[in-house]
Amino acid sequence: MEFFLIRHTAPAVVKGVCYGQTDVALAASAERDIQVALAPLPKFDRVYSSPAQRCLRLASALAQRDRSPLVLAPELQELNFGEWEQLPWAQIPREHSDxxxxxxxxxxxxGGETEQALWTRVATWYRTASSTPASRCAVVAHGGSLRVLRCLILGRPVEDRWSWTLNWGEHARFEPV
Structure with missing residues (x-):
């Protein structure tokens, strides 16, 4: 089975704002960005998406293009930053954030969650998704959940999660080891 990990396109968020699970809108260039992201991608048997609109817009376009099932996966949401959601990082007191x-x-x-909780929910989703019959799957999600998913697919340790990232609208192909 092939997994194509695809990060959502750019959100309409002021730089420096913590937004994790907040369902923010996409940038004004979203339609163009989505078309650019779709262009190099092959046809998929199944498309998984975080329910956030910043993921769902790209995932829906992909599923429609390929006439593939679109499966919402709440487990693929970004880290929950709780009370820090929608605050500028500079306004979060350093004695809390450090x-x-x-x-x-x-x-x-x-009021948020640990990265261990993020890992656990993505791992739970991955166990189910990797046992579902499909030869090529698209996974449209967030930087945090995609880093975890890459580690799981490749059998990498948790410490490796920060050694890789995707930019807005980029993708990477992986096969489970």
Missing amino acids: PWAADTWNLAPP
């Missing part, structure tokens, strides 16, 4: 940044695996923002 300890969290030093141990994101075990610590959560107030």
Whole structure:
């Protein structure tokens, strides 16, 4: 089975704002960006998407293009930043953000989740998705959940999650080891 991990196109968010699971709109260039992202992609048997509109718009266009099933996967949402959602990072007191940044695996923002929780929910989704019959799947999601998914597909350790990323609208192809 092939997995194509695809990051959503650019959101309409002011740089420096924490938005994790907030369902923000896409940038004004969204339609063009989506067409650019679709152009190099092959045909897919199944398209999975985070339910956030910034993912769903690209995933829907892909599923429609390929006449493939579109499956919403809430487990693929970005990290939940809780009370920090929609705040500029500069407004989050350093005495709160510094300890969290030093141990994101075990610590959560107030009302949010740890990276360990993100890993667990993406891993749960991956176990199910990888056992579903399909030869080529698209996964449209967020930077955080895609980093975790790459590690899971390649059998990489959790510490490797920050060694890779995709830019807006980019994709990467992987086969499970």
